[in-house]
Amino acid sequence: MNRINGLYAAITVMAIFTGLCLASYFFPQQLLTFGLISLIPLLILGIGLRMITNRRIQGLRNQLTQIIGTLEEFDVDEPKKVIFDKSTYPLFNELNESILELIERIRSNYQANRQFTQNASHELQTPLAIIKGHGEILLNSPNLKEKEITALGVILQNTNRLAKLNHALILLSKIENNRYSDVETVSIQHVISKILSNFKDLINLQEIKVEKDFGKEFTVEMSETLAEILFANLFQNAIRYNVEEGFIRIQIQERTVTISNSGEVLEVAPASLFKRFKRESTIEESLGLGLSIVQRICELYDIKITYQHQHGLHQLILVFP
């Protein structure tokens, strides 16, 4: 009977021990609430085991932190080679190798993309310049009939459109490739004033009234060129989709810029406005890329941009971080 009792006790102890080990591994908190003080020796054993596992986990964690640190330092723009320390865990070495392969692929894709931007700009601009030049010279040859002159005019006009479209696409791809990293402290009021004065002629021509409520001056850390492109695009739209003798209202409060303008109701859904090549169909010749460029710039600097149509007004609201 004693023996059986002894065996029973041993099994119980082993069960508790296993349970403890498992519990200590998975539920360290619960273990303490159990409060099985009578089993102190086992507890010590359990804790001992846990410490060993902990140390192992700590080791794993350190190496993982190192890998993350190396990855955080990685800049696709810099040619610096990414180097991982050799790990004591073969699995980590495998992981590092696949990361290195991935980085190589990202780099070469990035380079290819960048190369394309440059090539597209160079390779397309030259033929366009040649077409334009021939057109111009032809336009001035003697004895042209009116029909021929008109046809030449159409060719030249569309070549020009192509050239502008090409410029816009290259600009988009440059923004996407982060080629505008020259961050400065830019005063938004200053940029808006500058752009407005550039468009003064057009605004006067359409007899548009400009109302300004500039509030307190605020600055943003961004590329000045992109800031100008951003507002030039927005104001161009505000003028283009305006009506004669209409108005443009610019309100600045804290870090929020609201540009409202009079104009007819849009036929396209507001959400699709920011998609490439979407445009309000009633006006020909627009490139349909302006708002995509606006959106990219906003994404780059975490500027929240929304469009709404309220009380017959087009409103674009920009919230700067």
Next chain:
Amino acid sequence: MKVLIVEDEQELLDLMLRYMKREGYVCEHATTFREGYKKINNHEYDCAIVDLNLPGGDGLKLIEILRKEMSNTATIIISARNTVNDRINGLEVGADDYLTKPFNLSELNARIKAILRRKTNQMSNELVFGNLQIDLDKRSVVANQTTLKLTKKEFDILVYLARNKNRVVTKDSIAEYLWGDYMDDAFSYDFIYAHVKNLRKKLVQNDCGDYLKTVYGVGYKFISN
């Protein structure tokens, strides 16, 4: 006037040569960096038009050399590179102007004339056509002894057309000349139309209306014999 054109794209080079020769310039050309380098070392030019991407080297170097050695040559960069930095670099090195491809030949022509005028300190800074005088320094226009009141843009358009006299100048090229890349086409056409209309009205009032001719759907032409 002696002009050197350094451009590796043969077609574009031919076009520029044709256009410049018709303007009465003596033209020479080079298609590589080395050729260009030799030419500027051995000859003197009033104006050099230089592409940046050249086989064998960067056109910027040529501008730099010209600046160092003969400060009197007017230089214009023509390039497909179109960032603000490229422009700034080009002008910092000492180029007098920077044109982005694809440019209009009429614009290149007008800019060459503007630079040459600045550089050569010509006795008179006037463009004179019969009874019409355009003073480029004072930015004033006299038609039949009457000084016209022109807006800045009207004056610029008139000068641009006059510099390209007897040639059809397209609306696009006027738009680019006046506003650079900021402006979209459809828009600027109305605007140019409005300005030319006003300009012509002022000329007609003083019996100078025959100078401006509209080439329907295409652009305008300044007529002078």
